[in-house]
Amino acid sequence: MQNTIEFFKYQGTGNDFVMIDNRDEQFPKEKEIIEKLCDRRFGIGGDGLILLETDEKTDFKMVYYNSDGNESTMCGNGGRCLVAFAHFLDIFEDQTTFTAIDGLHEAQINNGIIKIKMIDVDSIKNREGNFELNTGSPHYVTFVEMLNNYKVFENGNKIRNSASYRQEGINVNFVEEISADQIFVRTYERGVEDETFSCGTGATASALVFLKDKNETSVNVKVLGGNLKVYAEQDGETFKNIWLEGPAKQVFKGKINL
Numbered sequence: 057m058q059n060t061i062e063f064f065k066y067q068g069t070g071n072d073f074v075m076i077d078n079r080d081e082q083f084p085k086e087k088e089i090i091e092k093l094c095d096r097r098f099g100i101g102g103d104g105l106i107l108l109e110t111d112e113k114t115d116f117k118m119v120y121y122n123s124d125g126n127e128s129t130m131c132g133n134g135g136r137c138l139v140a141f142a143h144f145l146d147i148f149e150d151q152t153t154f155t156a157i158d159g160l161h162e163a164q165i166n167n168g169i170i171k172i173k174m175i176d177v178d179s180i181k182n183r184e185g186n187f188e189l190n191t192g193s194p195h196y197v198t199f200v201e202m203l204n205n206y207k208v209f210e211n212g213n214k215i216r217n218s219a220s221y222r223q224e225g226i227n228v229n230f231v232e233e234i235s236a237d238q239i240f241v242r243t244y245e246r247g248v249e250d251e252t253f254s255c256g257t258g259a260t261a262s263a264l265v266f267l268k269d270k271n272e273t274s275v276n277v278k279v280l281g282g283n284l285k286v287y288a289e290q291d292g293e294t295f296k297n298i299w300l301e302g303p304a305k306q307v308f309k310g311k312i313n314l
């Protein structure tokens with residue numbers, strides 16, 4: 057096992073990730089190591105850790121771990137940050153494709169703004185006025201008032217650990233309509249087991265529920281860490297051509313002893 061690894065730290069609207077170039081396949085994929093690297097006191101700190109690996113069909117592969125050290129499903133902000141990282145590594149110029157756990161993603165970069173194409177979403181389940189859908193990761197969406205003062209941790213933790221979701225887990229999004237073209241979203245994330253400053257697949261899920269049966273094809277999404285925009289086209293019950301757009305930045309880089 058190697059003792060020192062080089063890492064980069066990225067954030068996308070405040071959702072932060074340890075980023076590692078693992079094209080040489082030297083990174084030890086052990087839960088305890090990943091959990092420690094994501095720890096804000098004993099490690100680098102991050103909501104998750106992402107490995108950039110080589111892929112046969114696309115420009116690169118995304119391997120995503122939550123801060124609890126477990127590999128998980130798609131991370132939208134992580135995907136945007138990884139695209140920024142791949143651009144920094146000169147893997148592509150302005151357009152790319154990459155492979156993630158949920159399949160192939162197209163992406164574009166323009167002046168620090170990263171846009172990635174998300175998977176199609178073919179159903180939104182209505183659970184007595186609350187909603188369940190999968191945008192690459194599983195999401196629960198509920199509309200509330202006074203979201204600024206809302207107890208996101210307490211209520212999110214309760215829903216995530218309720219009998220229906222305890223085993224597989226779910227990300228819980230609380231949404232408030234600000235205007236006809238803007239929503240405010242706060243998310244309790246599975247695998248971080250806390251509120252994060254932003255969740256890309258959660259912003260996407262919330263936007264789709266908001267856009268359902270309306271004529272609009274985009275909505276601005278305010279999150280604690282900034283602003284995102286989601287584009288989508290509805291075809292019957294299915295949402296297609298879904299894009300998540302927003303900033304992603306390298307914050308620092310370094311070496312850490314394992």
Ligand SMILES: N[C@@H](CCC[C@H](N)C(=O)O)C(=O)O
Binds near residue numbers: 103129133254
């Ligand atoms: N922060 C992410 C979501 C990451 C995955 C999630 N925690 C899960 O395990 O489902 C995003 O930006 O989408």
